[in-house]
Amino acid sequence: MSKEITSREQDYSQWYIDLVLKAGLADYSAVKGCMVIKPYGYALWENMRDVLDKKFKDTGHQNAYFPLFIPKSFLSKEAAHIEGFAKECAVVTHYRLKNDPNGGGVIVDPEAKLEEELIVRPTSETIIWHTYKSWIKSYRDLPLLINQWANVVRWEMRTRLFLRTAEFLWQEGHTAHATEQEAIAETEQMLNVYADFAEQYMAMPVIKGVKTANERFAGAVETYCIEALMQDGKALQAGTSHFLGQNFAKAFDVTFLNKENKQESVWATSWGVSTRLIGALIMAHSDDDGLVLPPKLAPIQVVIVPIFKTVEQLNAIFEKIKPLMDELKAKGIRVKFDDGDNKSPGWKFAEYEMKGVPVRIAIGARDLENGTAEVARRDTKEKMSLQMLGLAEKLEHLLSQIQDNIFQKALQFRDENIVHVDTYDEFKKALNAKGGFLAAHWDGTSETEEKIKQETKATIRCIPLNNKQEEGKCIYSGKPSRQRVLFAVAY
């Protein structure tokens, strides 16, 4: 078979790459570290984007668009911010090419050097806060609730399809508020939007928490995050929501007059999720036969494979299946009828399993006689023969069952892989055994976190929100601790 994929057991990384390439989600490109998102992968992203976009609008946000380029000087205005991003910025230095006088094709025209270099945005805080300065004068202009769907560039040394690419698609919300409490409430609200999306649509359980100082976003006062666990025991940061305090307002001099006619600095948040979520989705549910997609996001939710010998038979099947398709479409279910005659049914079965289509229907002469159809679900590989009568309702129900089932399965896996450890030995043993989230006491210092990272590669993924308070001792330093934090090796 031309499309066999490496098993997870054999080589987890290769399995992931095989899935991305062979399911037709993305491809490598001519540009280092950049990928081509293929139609099937982009359809998945569109579905994710549409759901999130609605959630953003339902919480009062509006979309806008800011430039791809940022004047270099903007990046030097917030010290921590530039510290975090300087090492991975693409820089535009010239604006024109010309023919090489020595005949070597085109070269950069040395006379077309930019007065000030432009940075390809790694994130848009700086250009947006520069803009906000002119938009915000009074408390009446607040809150300002803006989201942008965009591409950004971070010149990563080592990339992985969807999980870390040099250019990626994302959304970035940037909000401005009159008070600290309101900005914090916004930060938490958006974290909840992300968590709900991850769990209800991606069927991927996440842990909500805050980052330690080491892991915090460059320029943030507090970084909230959702952390998910992948099947290989590594953690993946799936989304972040930052409370930026007044750092950017002060750096870009954004002030407003309050009701008492006094100048105050604006309070800020930013929050984002990216095409990395597709990587998370793949690793959360898929198996050695291919993708397993949650019905709510699957580009194709139900695929119908006719089994026929002649055009007459195909037509007869189509006649029979057309009302069902209409009914499914009326219910908003994405259905595909694959009547291609150059692939065998067996090939199609394997192909749609590879692509993670949640429900497959096979229908042939036998079914026409009996008034039935063979229904197969991707998550359990279960097949059943069902009556055509009332099938649309059953399929609708089945899709929600599948959605629920893969969430429960992922949840069970995640919960089984949260291990409480009380000594550094236990910690290292558990980490080597199967990874996962290690709930351990920590003395709260960056030094300890750094040392554990150097020795084990594990980092503190988050301090869970509403964390249980309990007396304990730091597994590394033995100093007193009031709560456990979650360590893991991360992507």
Added chain:
RNA sequence: CGAGGUGUAGCGCAGUUGGUAGCGUACCUGGUUUGGGACCAGGGGGUCGUCAGUUCGAGCCUGGCCACCUCGACCA
């Protein structure tokens, strides 16, 4: 960027002491098929990653570069 590995048809690979490139699959045509990746026959498709060197002659030898993979370093 460091260490290791790989690069030959869309994909997966073979290619002997250096002698002018092949297999499987995919693709095209015709026919037979179709309930788990069909079969037969015929056909098209290659600057052998790239640049240079050695040689009468390079897929094969030498060097530089590029891309990808794994592990580091780096990373919201």
